[in-house]
Amino acid sequence: MSNEAAIHTDVHTHDSHGHHDDHAHHEHKQHFITKYIFSQDHKIISRQFLITGIFWAIVGGLMSVFFRLQLGFPEQTFKVLTMFLGDWAHGGKMDPEMYYGLITIHGTVLVFFVLTGGLSGTFANFLIPLQIGARDMASPFLNMLSYWFFAIAGVIMFSSLFITTGPASGGWTTYPPLSALKEASMGSGLGMDLWLVSMALFVVSSLLGGLNYIVTILNMRTKGMSMTRLPLTIWALLFTAILGVLSFPVLLSAAVLLLFDRHAGTSFYLSEIYVAGKALPNVGGSPILYQHLFWFLGHPEVYIIMLPAMGMASEILATHSRKPIFGYFAMILSLIGITLLAFLVWAHHMFVTGMSPFLGGVFVLLTLLIAIPSAVKVFNWLTTIWKGNIRFTVGMCFALGFVSLFISGGLTGLFLGNSALDIHLHDTYFVVAHFHIVMGISAFFGMFAGIYHWFPKMYGRFMNNTMGYIHFFITFVGSYVIFWPMHYEGVAGMPRRYYDFSNWESFKQFGELNQMISIAAIIVFIAQLFFVFNYFVSIWKGKKVTDPNPWQSNTLEWTTPIKPGHGNWDGEIPEVHRWAYDYKDDGNGGDFIPQHIPLKEGEESH
Amino acid sequence: MSGLMLVFLVVLIFVVLYQVARSSEMVAQIQGEQQFDKKRNKILGFSMLILMIAFFVGIVWCHEYMLPLMGPEAASNHGVQYDFMFKVTLWVTGIVFVLTQVLLFWFCFKYQRNGDKAPVFFAHSNKLELIWTTVPAIAMAVLVAIGLKAWFTMTGEAPKGAMQIEIVGKQFNWISRYPGPDGELGKKYFLNINDKDNLLGQDWTDKRNMDDIIIPNGELRLVKDVPVELIIGSRDVIHDVGLSHFRMKMDAVPGITSRIWFTPTITTAEMKRKTGNENFVYELSCDQMCGKGHYSMRAVVVVETQAEHDKWLKEQKSYYVQNHPEEFPAEAPIVAPVDSSKKITMNK
Numbered sequence: 001m002s003n004e005a006a007i008h009t010d011v012h013t014h015d016s017h018g019h020h021d022d023h024a025h026h027e028h029k030q031h032f033i034t035k036y037i038f039s040q041d042h043k044i045i046s047r048q049f050l051i052t053g054i055f056w057a058i059v060g061g062l063m064s065v066f067f068r069l070q071l072g073f074p075e076q077t078f079k080v081l082t083m084f085l086g087d088w089a090h091g092g093k094m095d096p097e098m099y100y101g102l103i104t105i106h107g108t109v110l111v112f113f114v115l116t117g118g119l120s121g122t123f124a125n126f127l128i129p130l131q132i133g134a135r136d137m138a139s140p141f142l143n144m145l146s147y148w149f150f151a152i153a154g155v156i157m158f159s160s161l162f163i164t165t166g167p168a169s170g171g172w173t174t175y176p177p178l179s180a181l182k183e184a185s186m187g188s189g190l191g192m193d194l195w196l197v198s199m200a201l202f203v204v205s206s207l208l209g210g211l212n213y214i215v216t217i218l219n220m221r222t223k224g225m226s227m228t229r230l231p232l233t234i235w236a237l238l239f240t241a242i243l244g245v246l247s248f249p250v251l252l253s254a255a256v257l258l259l260f261d262r263h264a265g266t267s268f269y270l271s272e273i274y275v276a277g278k279a280l281p282n283v284g285g286s287p288i289l290y291q292h293l294f295w296f297l298g299h300p301e302v303y304i305i306m307l308p309a310m311g312m313a314s315e316i317l318a319t320h321s322r323k324p325i326f327g328y329f330a331m332i333l334s335l336i337g338i339t340l341l342a343f344l345v346w347a348h349h350m351f352v353t354g355m356s357p358f359l360g361g362v363f364v365l366l367t368l369l370i371a372i373p374s375a376v377k378v379f380n381w382l383t384t385i386w387k388g389n390i391r392f393t394v395g396m397c398f399a400l401g402f403v404s405l406f407i408s409g410g411l412t413g414l415f416l417g418n419s420a421l422d423i424h425l426h427d428t429y430f431v432v433a434h435f436h437i438v439m440g441i442s443a444f445f446g447m448f449a450g451i452y453h454w455f456p457k458m459y460g461r462f463m464n465n466t467m468g469y470i471h472f473f474i475t476f477v478g479s480y481v482i483f484w485p486m487h488y489e490g491v492a493g494m495p496r497r498y499y500d501f502s503n504w505e506s507f508k509q510f511g512e513l514n515q516m517i518s519i520a521a522i523i524v525f526i527a528q529l530f531f532v533f534n535y536f537v538s539i540w541k542g543k544k545v546t547d548p549n550p551w552q553s554n555t556l557e558w559t560t561p562i563k564p565g566h567g568n569w570d571g572e573i574p575e576v577h578r579w580a581y582d583y584k585d586d587g588n589g590g591d592f593i594p595q596h597i598p599l600k601e602g603e604e605s606h
Numbered sequence: 607m608s609g610l611m612l613v614f615l616v617v618l619i620f621v622v623l624y625q626v627a628r629s630s631e632m633v634a635q636i637q638g639e640q641q642f643d644k645k646r647n648k649i650l651g652f653s654m655l656i657l658m659i660a661f662f663v664g665i666v667w668c669h670e671y672m673l674p675l676m677g678p679e680a681a682s683n684h685g686v687q688y689d690f691m692f693k694v695t696l697w698v699t700g701i702v703f704v705l706t707q708v709l710l711f712w713f714c715f716k717y718q719r720n721g722d723k724a725p726v727f728f729a730h731s732n733k734l735e736l737i738w739t740t741v742p743a744i745a746m747a748v749l750v751a752i753g754l755k756a757w758f759t760m761t762g763e764a765p766k767g768a769m770q771i772e773i774v775g776k777q778f779n780w781i782s783r784y785p786g787p788d789g790e791l792g793k794k795y796f797l798n799i800n801d802k803d804n805l806l807g808q809d810w811t812d813k814r815n816m817d818d819i820i821i822p823n824g825e826l827r828l829v830k831d832v833p834v835e836l837i838i839g840s841r842d843v844i845h846d847v848g849l850s851h852f853r854m855k856m857d858a859v860p861g862i863t864s865r866i867w868f869t870p871t872i873t874t875a876e877m878k879r880k881t882g883n884e885n886f887v888y889e890l891s892c893d894q895m896c897g898k899g900h901y902s903m904r905a906v907v908v909v910e911t912q913a914e915h916d917k918w919l920k921e922q923k924s925y926y927v928q929n930h931p932e933e934f935p936a937e938a939p940i941v942a943p944v945d946s947s948k949k950i951t952m953n954k
């Protein structure tokens with residue numbers, strides 16, 4: 001399954017454009033713009049995704065600080081709000097409309113731009129060619145386009161923050177009719193159009209990326225790299241891409257229909273509405289249709305976010321426990337199970353829309369089924385570190401934290417997936433707690449684990465460890481402090497997407513708690529700036545990598561030069577002789593055998 | 607200006623920290639990788655143990671703090687079922703939670719690398735994998751079974767003789783409608799809506815509408831131990847009838863009528879006594895994002911005895927009568943449906 005031939009021509013075409021590679025023989029000077037901006041090197045593109053993702057994470061995080069100020073201190077005023085929000089926060093108090101705009105953009109950018117674009121974009125691009133032994137993606141050009149669509153989507157979303165009617169403000173799910181009628185809310189004006197256009201471009205970006213990832217994984221593996229020798233990162237990224245390719249187009253269609261309803265007078269989602277003093281002519285549509293379309297993407301989306309984190313955690317846990325991943329095939333099977341079931345559970349977000357109770361029952365069953373492969377993964381991770389020789393690198397700490405968070409957040413899914421409980425918990429803070437822990441924070445932990453772990457490969461330097469540990473402990477403790485108590489608020493029925501609770505007899509007793517949560521959120525946010533600082537300073541000032549395989553890892557990326565150029569390997573791509581998890585006695589006192597080392601005589605392949 | 611100073615200060619702190627952290631790494635280099643690795647694993651392995659203890663102490667502490675703040679017991683028949691199911695699920699997940707988290711942190715501590723253990727090659731075991739596929743599967747089957755049983759009773763047909771009340775959402779308040787003496791809600795259509803004298807768009811050619819009572823602030827008056835069916839609708843965008851004390855919730859979707867039913871089991875007055883809170887009220891909250899006033903979309907639910915309810919009903923005038931007082935001389939009785947229609951024709 002060699003792709004050597006294809007690659008040679010590939011490298012050639014690049015060369016004729018004056019391409020170059022840091023170490024290799026042909027050292028033409030390449031222009032800054034083609035090298036760092038319109039680059040087709042998957043490693044550069046991955047860094048572009050990562051840095052753009054970091055930008056959006058800061059924006060989204062800062063928004064959460066702002067609206068947490070409102071939630072924690074509804075009576076107080078803050079100069080900083082006026083500084084950033086201007087007229088939207090007259091006298092230091094945020095408008096409800098801005099509050100809703102902020103949570104909407106916060107949710108949208110963190111889910112899509114950071115944990116989908118930023119996470120998959122970074123690690124699929126970086127790891128797929130390096131770990132399967134390919135010189136680049138199947139189509140480096142589409143890959144570049146994928147990034148630029150993502151960037152433009154971001155610019156449009158960002159610009160919606162500055163228009164006079166404000167950004168979209170119907171929640172990240174943007175349910176019509178609210179999002180369809182500009183009479184219904186200020187944010188449903190131009191802001192909503194920009195949101196829809198931005199998401200449409202984002203879908204294009206993710207399709208271009210996803211198709212590329214799938215094709216690359218299936219076709220461009222180096223000699224000897226059979227599917228069953230792939231590291232679990234690659235398996236996870238493969239299923240992530242499949243999920244995306246099959247579900248994102250549905251979101252696109254939802255968005256297009258919504259645009260029609262907004263501007264072309266159609267009634268896909270609208271029926272029998274009286275708003276702002278007049279009855280609208282639309283009849284016959286159904287707002288529920290939108291919810292079906294949205295969640296047909298929306299649910300797979302949470303696995304699009306989770307799977308790369310799972311894959312990286314598997315890889316990192318095995319490497320730093322110096323043990324093979326436990327149950328490699330069970331891990332793959334559970335990925336397959338999760339991928340299939342992810343398409344069959346979407347309506348668990350709609351138990352209280354008045355759907356047929358029978359259908360609801362079917363979705364309960366399917367939803368709880370998905371807990372089984374998830375449980376298998378958790379137990380396999382635990383067995384992986386059992387009797388290991390755990391080396392607490394920063395990446396490993398985050399991977400362990402990921403497991404803890406995934407357990408906590410996954411278990412609360414069993415409450416929400418059971419419709420008779422969801423009928424009370426739906427749209428309360430219990431949901432906020434659940435999805436932040438299982439999807440938001442734990443995927444972030446997977447991402448941090450990946451960044452700390454592969455930073456040496458990306459930049460030829462290490463990130464600062466001590467700062468990394470501080471980052472880890474503050475984030476881990478802080479995340480639980482923020483989100484754990486929210487479960488209780490939700491059990492007490494406290495609704496989400498509320499700007500102020502002080503007029504509610506049933507919910508106002510949580511004022512003090514909300515303050516505490518807000519303070520913790522600010523601390524956690526500052527700890528993330530810590531990370532950002534560490535990241536950028538370490539690019540230039542970090543400790544240099546001297547050993548090409550600093551973690552004594554088995555996978556192929558560590559057989560490349562310390563700073564690989566475009567094309568990744570200087571000479572031939574290594575041939576693969578074994579699976580990725582031979583962490584065992586190598587006969588010379590070492591405890592690992594990389595994939596490119598031939599089997600010893602009498603040694604059984606896994 | 608002070609903002610700028612603050613930013614400057616933060617950056618300064620970062621730089622100092624980074625430098626300190628870097629020098630600690632220099633020390634590590636001098637010590638030698640192996641020595642450093644061992645020391646680090648020892649410190650971090652131990653930290654993980656402390657983290658676990660802090661985690662569980664924190665959970666207990668949080669629980670103690672929260673318990674007094676939680677709402678009262680469920681106030682409906684379905685709510686009681688909910689509370690039971692919640693407990694079962696909490697036990698199942700709680701056990702798994704404690705087990706897995708303890709193992710995770712304990713393994714971190716126990717199996718830290720200290721340089722003298724040979725690697726263990728343990729790549730899979732069919733037996734183990736089978737166990738942890740089937741045990742969760744059985745647990746899930748149990749949860750699904752009790753869940754569906756509860757779900758189908760909650761969403762089943764309302765019992766015969768249930769009281770019917772319509773509740774309609776609009777930006778940003780609720781409107782409730784009671785069927786009046788004829789016990790039936792009249793037809794409505796959205797094109798008839800106007801905010802002056804036809805809030806819900808009732809069709810006045812349908813005589814059943816004549817005695818319907820509308821409460822424009824959405825107050826719900828329920829009777830203890832009498833099942834109630836809520837007929838739910840919306841005038842504009844999607845809202846949601848959230849009845850947290852009754853553990854019930856249902857979307858209000860324009861163009862679609864949805865329903866829920868339940869039987870309230872504790873009156874407001876009883877609940878005031880139980881909670882010791884003179885200000886206690888049952889509240890109806892809008893639980894689906896509906897625009898800038900979403901957080902203020904509140905209505906009060908009153909659960910009372912049959913006698914109180916009858917008395918209250920008697921005092922209400924039908925919406926039609928309220929808006930067409932000229933058609934009804936003051937001494938006339940509260941309209942009965944048949945009479946009223948006659949009266950209208952007679953008055954003409």
Ligand code: HEM
Nearest residue numbers: 064103107110111171172173439440441496497498521524
């Ligand atoms: C310090 C970290 C964070 C804090 C303090 C925070 C806080 C919050 C809060 C309080 C809400 C609910 C607001 C409301 O319902 O009124 C919210 C909504 C949301 N957050 Fe976060 N969040 C954080 C990080 C994240 C991350 C990492 C994600 C990524 C998945 C995320 C995704 C969302 C989404 C999707 C919503 C729902 C928005 C909506 O209701 O439409 N958040 N966040």
Ligand SMILES: [Cu+2]
Nearest residue numbers: 299345346348
């Ligand atoms: Cu879902």
Ligand SMILES: [Cu+2]
Nearest residue numbers: 845892896903
């Ligand atoms: Cu509402």
